[in-house]
Amino acid sequence: MAQSKQHESKPHLVEEWVGKVYTALCILFLVVTIFSMVYFVASKGLTTFFKDKVNVIDLLTGIKWNPGGDPPLFGALPFIFGSFSTSILAAVIAAPLAFCAAVFMIEIAPKFGRKYLQPVIELLAGIPSVVYGFVGLSVIVPLFRDIFPGQGIGIAAGALVLSVMILPTITTIATDALASLPSGLKEGSYALGSTRWQTIYRIVLPTMLPALMTGVVLGIARAFGEALAVQMVIGNAPHIPGSLFESTSTLTSAITLSMGNTVMGSTHNNALWSLALILMTMTFVFVFIVRWLERRSKI
Amino acid sequence: MHEIGLSAKNLYVSYNDKPAVKNVSLDFASKQVTALIGPSGCGKSTFLRSLNRMNDTIPGAKVTGEIWIGDENINSPKTDVVSLRQKIGMVWQRPNPFHKSIYENIAFGPRYHGIKNKKKLDEIVEESLKKAALWNETKDRLHTSALALSGGQQQRLCIARSIAVKPSIILMDEPASALDPVSTAKIEELITELKQEYCIIIVTHNMQQAARISEKTAFFLMGDLVEYDSTDKMFTDPQKKQTSDYISGRFG
Numbered sequence: 088m089a090q091s092k093q094h095e096s097k098p099h100l101v102e103e104w105v106g107k108v109y110t111a112l113c114i115l116f117l118v119v120t121i122f123s124m125v126y127f128v129a130s131k132g133l134t135t136f137f138k139d140k141v142n143v144i145d146l147l148t149g150i151k152w153n154p155g156g157d158p159p160l161f162g163a164l165p166f167i168f169g170s171f172s173t174s175i176l177a178a179v180i181a182a183p184l185a186f187c188a189a190v191f192m193i194e195i196a197p198k199f200g201r202k203y204l205q206p207v208i209e210l211l212a213g214i215p216s217v218v219y220g221f222v223g224l225s226v227i228v229p230l231f232r233d234i235f236p237g238q239g240i241g242i243a244a245g246a247l248v249l250s251v252m253i254l255p256t257i258t259t260i261a262t263d264a265l266a267s268l269p270s271g272l273k274e275g276s277y278a279l280g281s282t283r284w285q286t287i288y289r290i291v292l293p294t295m296l297p298a299l300m301t302g303v304v305l306g307i308a309r310a311f312g313e314a315l316a317v318q319m320v321i322g323n324a325p326h327i328p329g330s331l332f333e334s335t336s337t338l339t340s341a342i343t344l345s346m347g348n349t350v351m352g353s354t355h356n357n358a359l360w361s362l363a364l365i366l367m368t369m370t371f372v373f374v375f376i377v378r379w380l381e382r383r384s385k386i
Numbered sequence: 387m388h389e390i391g392l393s394a395k396n397l398y399v400s401y402n403d404k405p406a407v408k409n410v411s412l413d414f415a416s417k418q419v420t421a422l423i424g425p426s427g428c429g430k431s432t433f434l435r436s437l438n439r440m441n442d443t444i445p446g447a448k449v450t451g452e453i454w455i456g457d458e459n460i461n462s463p464k465t466d467v468v469s470l471r472q473k474i475g476m477v478w479q480r481p482n483p484f485h486k487s488i489y490e491n492i493a494f495g496p497r498y499h500g501i502k503n504k505k506k507l508d509e510i511v512e513e514s515l516k517k518a519a520l521w522n523e524t525k526d527r528l529h530t531s532a533l534a535l536s537g538g539q540q541q542r543l544c545i546a547r548s549i550a551v552k553p554s555i556i557l558m559d560e561p562a563s564a565l566d567p568v569s570t571a572k573i574e575e576l577i578t579e580l581k582q583e584y585c586i587i588i589v590t591h592n593m594q595q596a597a598r599i600s601e602k603t604a605f606f607l608m609g610d611l612v613e614y615d616s617t618d619k620m621f622t623d624p625q626k627k628q629t630s631d632y633i634s635g636r637f638g
Binding site: 269270271272273274275276277278279280281282285289290293294 | 438440443468470472476478480483484495544551
């Protein structure tokens, strides 16, 4: 008996060892990839400051961008402003819609919502961004051009296109959040004589607020990183616009538009890497905000 | 004889056409504790939930029959469920405080029934917490989160919360089954205290608890009301064989 046990235990040990090593290698690969990307972007992006002697403050606050000109100008504020204003405005448009959609799907019509509405909304997430951009360019931009002064391109068009793109992200997270409401809270509220609307407004939404905000921040993060669709409708003029309907640019669109036209290692190219570094840093900030919100929502 | 607080007549409850409570008629005296006992799935909780129309919120649930409070049949479609639930408080097995401060938990109900005056709300909060024997433990931390309270304290908060809307009847669905013995003793003490003012109907799995705190006991089995009598009589001299089998632990 004891002998056979000894016999069996060996292949188990090998299996255990192979499993451990394999999973460890996978995680090592992931970590190395992420660290090398961070290192690469950082080293390239920081060259602007160390080799080309551009002041960090000047880059972050300057409003004139012409790195290939004479003298070269490195004011990235218009891009930073464009990125923030489009993504935050997109979240402002999308969040209330997403919350209401989630409330409808979970609280008002759970059967119909889960079966038909949720798949439709998730479908939105699968549409390629170039399609969104194209629709924005051929529908939203002409519409804005007719209604508002200006060319129709700008922050408003960009934010509107982005809001549709991030709607599925926020809705999905909000739906999951509402579905995970601790049991008994709704009954507790009903039993005190609240109506359904009072229960949703006073109990369901406030209780799940941190989780809902997680969805909003993830939506903003996605909008912040989106390049193509925004680039197609925003106009790409590197200055801070005076209205929502004036051509401007974002970090992502500035990078995608010029990356192919600059020589690797040139001042202009390095400046674009600095924009990428700002973008990446902001993404990290968003991730940290999400982590913080998630910690808060676990009471 | 005590005044009748609530009376169910020929109550029949089904979930998706499967009967859960069959033709039960029961009178509950005010200022008394009535215990509903029986094995799991016997329909006692379902019956309790019908009394304040909580089954309305469950899709597929159907409740027929009459439930009388005074001269009003509250199981009629014309009944205003919102004001009805103001008359009937409810406490669940697991404490379910809202994710708000202790004060806000209590003030939640009264505020929705139109009390906006801050002083009046303060009074209600204090009075409700005192009645639920929670005032001394919480008076210095009224505006801190209710979730920081212990399980037993949370359950007493839930009782205080239901008292705050000034009901005449309180339904309790195994209010102590998720609590430790010390907290359970406190809840039982509280129930004995509260029955001087309210008609209390309590579902319990704990036979000793039913014997300790209730005046009358109803025994349910498979959706039927088997026996209903004074608690003393039920536990010493039950009339039906099923009752004595259940009480003496021969099944269930």
